Amino acid sequence: MLAHLPILQVILPLMAAPSCLLIRKANLVWLFTLAVSFAALIVSVLLLQQVYATGPISYTLGGWQAPWGIEYRIDLLNAWVLFIVTALSTVVLTAAHTSVQKELEPNRQTVFYTLYLLCFAGLLGIVATGDAFNVFVFLEISSLSTYALIALGKDRRALWAAFQYLIMGTIGATFILIGIGFLYMMTGTLNMADLAARIPPLSESTTVLAAFAFIFLGICLKLALFPLHLWLPNAYSCAPSIVTAFLAATATKVALYLLLRFTFTVFGVDFSLSHLPLDILLVGLGLVGVFAASIVAIYQANIKRMLAFSSVAQIGYMVVGIGIGTATALQATLLHMFNHALMKGGLFLALAGLVYQLGACRIEQFRGLGRTMPWTMAAIVVGGISLIGMPLTVGFVSKWYLIAAAIEQQLWWVAVLVVLGSLLAVAYIWKLVEAAYFQAPEVDAVKEAPLGILLPTWLLIAANIYFGIDTRLPVEVTSAASQFLLGGAAQ
Amino acid sequence: MLLASHYNYWIVIALMMIGLYMVIAQGNLVKKIIGLNIFQTSVFIFYISVGKVDGGGAPILNEGEVLYSNPLPHVLILTAIVVGIATTALALALIIRIKRAYGSIEERDIQAAEEMQERSAHHARVSAGKEQ
Numbered sequence: 248m249l250a251h252l253p254i255l256q257v258i259l260p261l262m263a264a265p266s267c268l269l270i271r272k273a274n275l276v277w278l279f280t281l282a283v284s285f286a287a288l289i290v291s292v293l294l295l296q297q298v299y300a301t302g303p304i305s306y307t308l309g310g311w312q313a314p315w316g317i318e319y320r321i322d323l324l325n326a327w328v329l330f331i332v333t334a335l336s337t338v339v340l341t342a343a344h345t346s347v348q349k350e351l352e353p354n355r356q357t358v359f360y361t362l363y364l365l366c367f368a369g370l371l372g373i374v375a376t377g378d379a380f381n382v383f384v385f386l387e388i389s390s391l392s393t394y395a396l397i398a399l400g401k402d403r404r405a406l407w408a409a410f411q412y413l414i415m416g417t418i419g420a421t422f423i424l425i426g427i428g429f430l431y432m433m434t435g436t437l438n439m440a441d442l443a444a445r446i447p448p449l450s451e452s453t454t455v456l457a458a459f460a461f462i463f464l465g466i467c468l469k470l471a472l473f474p475l476h477l478w479l480p481n482a483y484s485c486a487p488s489i490v491t492a493f494l495a496a497t498a499t500k501v502a503l504y505l506l507l508r509f510t511f512t513v514f515g516v517d518f519s520l521s522h523l524p525l526d527i528l529l530v531g532l533g534l535v536g537v538f539a540a541s542i543v544a545i546y547q548a549n550i551k552r553m554l555a556f557s558s559v560a561q562i563g564y565m566v567v568g569i570g571i572g573t574a575t576a577l578q579a580t581l582l583h584m585f586n587h588a589l590m591k592g593g594l595f596l597a598l599a600g601l602v603y604q605l606g607a608c609r610i611e612q613f614r615g616l617g618r619t620m621p622w623t624m625a626a627i628v629v630g631g632i633s634l635i636g637m638p639l640t641v642g643f644v645s646k647w648y649l650i651a652a653a654i655e656q657q658l659w660w661v662a663v664l665v666v667l668g669s670l671l672a673v674a675y676i677w678k679l680v681e682a683a684y685f686q687a688p689e690v691d692a693v694k695e696a697p698l699g700i701l702l703p704t705w706l707l708i709a710a711n712i713y714f715g716i717d718t719r720l721p722v723e724v725t726s727a728a729s730q731f732l733l734g735g736a737a738q
Numbered sequence: 739m740l741l742a743s744h745y746n747y748w749i750v751i752a753l754m755m756i757g758l759y760m761v762i763a764q765g766n767l768v769k770k771i772i773g774l775n776i777f778q779t780s781v782f783i784f785y786i787s788v789g790k791v792d793g794g795g796a797p798i799l800n801e802g803e804v805l806y807s808n809p810l811p812h813v814l815i816l817t818a819i820v821v822g823i824a825t826t827a828l829a830l831a832l833i834i835r836i837k838r839a840y841g842s843i844e845e846r847d848i849q850a851a852e853e854m855q856e857r858s859a860h861h862a863r864v865s866a867g868k869e870q
Contacts, residue, residue, distance in 0.1 A: 380814055387821045391828055398832060403839035407848055410832050414761060417774055417825050424818060425781055431811065432788050 249293070253306040253319040256290045256329060257372045257385075259283055264364035273356035277344045280360045284340050284367065288333040295326040299724065305377070313377075314441045320377030323728035327581065328374045328504045335496040335588050336367055338703050339596065343489045345699030346599045350487045351399060359399060363493070366392040370501045379427045379437045379513070382505065383420065386469070389501075390416045393494065397486040408481035415478045419468030426462030429454050442513050450518050459523070462509055470502035472566055473536030476559045483555035488599030491551060495558055496592035500584045503565055507580070510569065511732045520572045529570030534664050536563030541671035545678070550601075550608040553675055554594055557634065560668065561587045567661065568649055576652035577729035578722075583645035585721050586633075589714065590642060593707035594630040597623050600696025600704060613679055615688025623696045624683045626708045631676035633711040636669045640715040644722075746787045753780035765845040767836065771829045778822045785815040 263283040267276045298304060303322040307313060321329075343363075347356055369389025373382055394416070398409035431437060433454050434445040449455050464475075471479040483491050510519040520526050537560045544556035561583070568580030600623045601608045601616075616624045633640035646669060653661040695701070714721055753776055760773025789811035797809040833843055840848050 380817075384817060384821070387825075391821075391824055394828055394832070398835070403836075404852065406832055406836045406839055407852070410767065410829065410836060413825070413829055413832065414770060414774065418758075418761065418777070420821075421778055421781055425784065428781070428785050428788060428811070 252290055252294050253304060253321050253375055254308065256287060256294065257368060257375050259287055259290070260364045260371065261368035264361050264368060267357055267361040267364065271357055273353060276357050276360045280364055281337070281340045283364065284333065284337045287371065288337045291326070291329040291333040294321055295330050298323055298326040299727070314436055314438045317381055318377040318438055319375050320440065321375060323724065323731050324507065325374045325504065327724055327728055328500060328584070329371060331500055331585050331588050332370055332374065332497045335592050336493060338706055339489060339493045339496065339592060342596050342599060342700045342703040345697050346489050346603055347487065349603050350401060355399060362392045362396050366396060370497055373501050374504055377439045379430065379439060379442065383424050383427060386420050386423065390420060393498065396490045397482050399487055399490070400485040402485055405485035408485040412478040412482045415468055419465045422461045422465030422468070426458045426465065429458035429461065439513050443515060446514055446518065450522055459514055466502060466506045466509065470499060470506060471559055471562060473532050473539060473559065473563060476540070479559060480552050480555040483558070484549055484552035488595065488602050492592055492595035492599060495595050496588040499558065499562055500588055503584060507569065507732065516572065516733060526570045526572055529566050530661060533563040533566035533570060534661070536560060537668040538671065541668060541675070545671070545675045548610050550610060550679065551598055554591065557672065557675065558591060564649060564665065567665070568652065571652050571656055571658065573652055573656060574729045574733055575648060575655055577732055578725045579645055579648035579652055581725035581728055582648055582721055586641035586645045589707055589710050590630055590633045593704055593711060594627060596700060596704040596707060597626040597630065600700040603696055603700060604693055610678065610682055611689065613682035614686040615683070617684035619688050619693040620695050622701055626704050628680060629708050629711060631679065633715070635672045635676060639712065641711050644715060644718050746783065750780045750784045750787065753783070767833045767843040767845065771826060775822065775826060782815050782819060785811045
């Protein structure tokens with residue numbers, strides 16, 4: 248049983264997805280989905296423990312040996328990402344029952360959970376696999392189900408957003424496919440570890456350069472890195488609230504994982520960051536993304552959309568960490584993956600509660616919410632403080648590491664810009680605080696969000712504070728993972 | 739010489755550019771999807787070309803035949819074709835629902851409808867604010 252954990256991680260939700268259609272009853276399907284997600288969480292915790300104690304695990308699918316068969320390879324990096332994805336998915340799912348019942352028609356609820364599990368399985372598959380082509384397959388499994396999930400949104404705009412994302416996402420995935428084709432052409436292998444061993448002698452080849460360019464661009468489209476982020480705000484603001492919370496907490500992290508995996512493990516740090524001027528590109532685009540997206544966020548009247556732009560900005564910080572490329576900077580990125588998942592998961596769940604009571608979440612509706620929905624608003628404020636990066640919250644921890652990494656490399660201007668970028672977050676969070684606490688309520692009859700949504704929201708918000716004070720677990724794991732990434736690349 | 743011996747790669751590049759151009763330039767959603775299909779097909783041809791070995795036959799165990807094409811890229815592309823079909827089906831389903839919701843499948847009309855909706859919502863809020 249223990250030896251089969253890597254495959255169980257993926258196969259469990261993948262097999263559970265069609266089973267949902269057999270159960271049919273929405274309440275039972277929800278319980279079933281929650282149970283599957285929780286089981287996946289346990290598997291990922293066991294994997295993380297095992298990897299932390301004994302080093303990387305290799306699992307050969309169907310017993311076919313590594314370079315020929317498909318290998319699942321779990322090291323500290325993907326064990327960490329698997330843990331983030333499964334943990335956030337489980338918390339988000341606990342809130343799903345109440346929110347989905349309100350937002351979706353009864354006949355669509357079973358389909359919703361089926362798609363959710365498919366997307367979940369796809370994301371876990373991308374992270375767990377050690378085979379480049381397998382990445383493409385799982386990427387498409389998760390993407391196709393994501394398009395359908397977004398299209399479940401109430402507004403007709405959801406359809407248009409899903410279509411736009413479909414076009415962008417398919418181009419991105421096909422670019423990755425082209426890149427993998429080039430790599431196969433040059434090396435004759437699809438196994439990531441095997442690729443990593445065969446690419447260095449070929450690093451001067453233009454085919455390998457082209458492969459890198461295609462894969463990099465494809466991943467950046469999926470990641471919504473600054474100039475390629477146009478699909479994200481529409482998709483996040485139109486999707487059902489639970490879908491937004493799930494995607495914001497997990498999907499971007501998985502895309503970021505792919506970027507790390509390809510730049511550091513497959514192509515190697517010498518090729519990506521020294522041979523190519525990728526460090527300047529990533530730091531530059533990341534910082535421009537932080538400023539552009541934060542400024543746009545300030546002017547949004549739809550709060551879901553505002554937080555979506557804020558996500559684009561936060562992706563900017565994570566990419567800056569990759570661009571700097573030292574152990575501390577990578578650790579900052581890995582920490583921020585976890586921390587951002589906690590913040591945005593909590594914030595979007597709080598918005599789910601708001602949508603449950605008000606039907607939408609525009610800035611005008613925030614007037615007086617401090618009095619009518621005190622717990623939801625308090626959650627949004629604490630989540631917002633964490634987003635800004637004030638001490639005693641997780642946001643502070645990752646920004647601290649990022650700034651420390653920049654100063655270590657004498658990149659003073661990067662450190663200054665990161666701090667200035669955080670100030671922009673103050674501007675848009677303050678807008679919410681002002682409306683909620685300093686303006687009279689429009690309608691007095693608004694009730695507090697139901698406990699079914701409030702409890703998971705506060706679980707994530709409390710985690711924001713807990714891991715902001717007791718940083719041992721994330722710091723230890725990410726420190727080891729970042730050293731592993733750089734050490735693995737140097738061999 | 740390069741043109742003649744690698745003509746399939748030139749076809750791949752041409753199809754890829756035609757497909758991408760259609761996705762970007764066409765306003766009709768169905769035509770966009772056709773462009774996307776052409777773009778994906780070019781990648782399929784690329785993979786199949788990669789697997790071809792000069793003078794090689796089909797990878798079937800035959801008496802006396804030693805040289806055969808690499809079957810792996812061909813198998814990979816079977817998967818990619820399935821993914822392509824799924825994408826197309828999903829996109830067409832979305833287009834049907836877009837047509838029902840907006841009454842059009844032209845990008846321009848949909849964007850105009852979006853702006854109208856945004857503006858009228860804004861006016862409604864402004865006038866509601868004045869009444870108070």
